[in-house]
Amino acid sequence: MTRWMHFDLRSFAALVVSLLLLLPNAGAWNSIGHMTVAYVAYDQLTPDKQARVMQLLALNPNFNVWKGYIKAGTDPALQNRLIFAMAATWPDEIRANTSGYRQDGDIPPHTMAATANIGYSDKTQHDYWHFVDVPFSPDGSKLPAIPAPNAMTQIQALRAALASNEPDALKSYDLVWLMHLTGDVHQPLHCTERVTKDAPRGDAGGNGVALTGPIPDLHGYWDALLGVGDTKNYQLAVNAFASLPTADPAAVKDLTEQDWVNESSAMAQKDAYTAPIGPLTKPSTPYTIPAGSPYATLALADARQRVALAGARLASVLNSELK
Numbered sequence: 094m095t096r097w098m099h100f101d102l103r104s105f106a107a108l109v110v111s112l113l114l115l116l117p118n119a120g121a122w123n124s125i126g127h128m129t130v131a132y133v134a135y136d137q138l139t140p141d142k143q144a145r146v147m148q149l150l151a152l153n154p155n156f157n158v159w160k161g162y163i164k165a166g167t168d169p170a171l172q173n174r175l176i177f178a179m180a181a182t183w184p185d186e187i188r189a190n191t192s193g194y195r196q197d198g199d200i201p202p203h204t205m206a207a208t209a210n211i212g213y214s215d216k217t218q219h220d221y222w223h224f225v226d227v228p229f230s231p232d233g234s235k236l237p238a239i240p241a242p243n244a245m246t247q248i249q250a251l252r253a254a255l256a257s258n259e260p261d262a263l264k265s266y267d268l269v270w271l272m273h274l275t276g277d278v279h280q281p282l283h284c285t286e287r288v289t290k291d292a293p294r295g296d297a298g299g300n301g302v303a304l305t306g307p308i309p310d311l312h313g314y315w316d317a318l319l320g321v322g323d324t325k326n327y328q329l330a331v332n333a334f335a336s337l338p339t340a341d342p343a344a345v346k347d348l349t350e351q352d353w354v355n356e357s358s359a360m361a362q363k364d365a366y367t368a369p370i371g372p373l374t375k376p377s378t379p380y381t382i383p384a385g386s387p388y389a390t391l392a393l394a395d396a397r398q399r400v401a402l403a404g405a406r407l408a409s410v411l412n413s414e415l416k
Contacts, residue, residue, distance in 0.1 A: 207221070
């Protein structure tokens, strides 16, 4: 679903001055990426945790919708794995215009609602939970503060909640958010933004970097590296899973959210903002990433590595912390 860049929403003047920076983009990853993360994780859960997560997901309002997407006669064990994969898309599904959930923008409100944990009765989309844009500047521009709450602070809160004695109705809500946000922070451009004199409030993780071709911006390009589709297109995630590497066992053991964010931010700075991607200019300069180019090859390898690692870490967290 669309992620609007948070710095543009701060003022109408900025909207008028630079229309480029309003380019919308799919939430990271997209549905295929998020389902692949969860598909990886489910197979690494212990049998009792597999049963527990299915018990919780049955309380999600979309559970029967996900179940209805699966072909009749599918093996029950595979059916559960597919439902778990589809559940990782729920925080993006509620961002649809027809979802009945309220848009609240990428800037966290200064209210208790920003961090509320009241379960499915919460009808806000919490757009600002999906990312933590760690700023960097290649030209020495002053770096803005990182707004909170954000993806990292919410992962911390969700993990604590799932380890607590809270009711299952809340745990169900917390589970789908944790699944989704763990995927989000392993997408490099959900954990950084480039700040320059032409974009003093940042480019919102590449949303402001225009590209030629069917995907109009750099953030969207990285979101779609494992494929493009909706929740019902779960087979694309199964296909993507077959091409993943094995996650580094040493890295899987690192369950510190700050480290996950730092890894993604460093990867983005090294691999995403490199040739053929140039500076953000006014008027805008769209860049072209040729299929099969060194950039495209490296980006795909990075995406596969991060998704495999996200899934393994998610499984480790749930195995050790889900009560």
